[in-house]
Amino acid sequence: MNPLSVSFIQASLQWENKEANLRSFEEKISTLKGKTQVVFLPEMFSTGFSMRPNQLAENMGGPTVTWMKSIAAANRIILCGSVIIQENENYYNRLLWVLPNGETGVYDKRHLFGFAGEDQYYAAGAKRLIASVNGWRFNLQVCYDLRFPVWARQQQNESNTEYDVLVYVANWPERRRHAWMTLLQARAIENQCYVIGVNRVGEDGNNIYHSGDSMIIDPMGEVLFTERDKETTYTCQLNQEKLQSVRQQLPFLKDGDRFLIQ
Numbered sequence: 001m002n003p004l005s006v007s008f009i010q011a012s013l014q015w016e017n018k019e020a021n022l023r024s025f026e027e028k029i030s031t032l033k034g035k036t037q038v039v040f041l042p043e044m045f046s047t048g049f050s051m052r053p054n055q056l057a058e059n060m061g062g063p064t065v066t067w068m069k070s071i072a073a074a075n076r077i078i079l080c081g082s083v084i085i086q087e088n089e090n091y092y093n094r095l096l097w098v099l100p101n102g103e104t105g106v107y108d109k110r111h112l113f114g115f116a117g118e119d120q121y122y123a124a125g126a127k128r129l130i131a132s133v134n135g136w137r138f139n140l141q142v143c144y145d146l147r148f149p150v151w152a153r154q155q156q157n158e159s160n161t162e163y164d165v166l167v168y169v170a171n172w173p174e175r176r177r178h179a180w181m182t183l184l185q186a187r188a189i190e191n192q193c194y195v196i197g198v199n200r201v202g203e204d205g206n207n208i209y210h211s212g213d214s215m216i217i218d219p220m221g222e223v224l225f226t227e228r229d230k231e232t233t234y235t236c237q238l239n240q241e242k243l244q245s246v247r248q249q250l251p252f253l254k255d256g257d258r259f260l261i262q
Contacts, residue, residue, distance in 0.1 A: 001135035001240035012202035041081030049171035053091035143170035174211035
């Protein structure tokens with residue numbers, strides 16, 4: 001692994017206003033040029049967590065995806081966040097991992113938040129996405145996926161672990177912030193990996209308040225940074241020596257159960 005700088009942007013989203021949100025994120029990302037290699041944005045960062053995909057969805061050639069490719073190229077970064085996408089007859093809450101050259105990895109949210117009716121409007125994904133950069137491997141997930149540890153569990157073979165960083169992009173409400181913070185730390189401890197949770201702040205169009213509490217957590221479950229109730233942009237360098245030390249000195253993963261996800 002080579003050193004890797006990663007950033008997240010915890011922002012207040014303008015409800016269902018793509019132009020305003022993209023303009024705001026463009027300004028924030030411009031301040032990071034030359035300072036970071038990967039930038040993470042919240043879930044449905046261009047719209048907020050909306051149940052109106054019939055009005056807000058776009059295809060993979062649409063304005064938000066085009067914007068992501070342009071911003072990634074202009075700032076020489078990998079840009080990651082989720083967008084409402086229509087494909088064939090289905091709508092997806094799709095996380096995009098966009099490289100500076102325009103290549104794009106996709107992950108469709110597996111666990112749809114039935115409590116808010118997400119499962120009535122969106123189709124569930126079936127495959128995880130593990131992306132890599134500079135020797136680091138990222139397991140990329142979305143919000144409600146956090147409550148389902150099997151979906152994130154390391155599947156270790158004899159020579160290696162599956163990934164090094166677990167990422168959740170989210171619109172997680174303040175009323176359940178204790179669960180958000182506790183589960184992020186649990187995922188880091190049980191998978192011996194870094195965890196990045198990036199959430200929004202502010203009130204959405206359904207009068208639901210989000211406190212942010214975006215976090216970066218080390219493989220021992222220690223919180224390296226978190227911020228509540230305000231917009232913030234944070235950058236840190238992931239430490240490969242810390243990661244390898246934890247896994248070598250505390251080789252708990254080798255004792256885990258072997259399983260298949262179907």
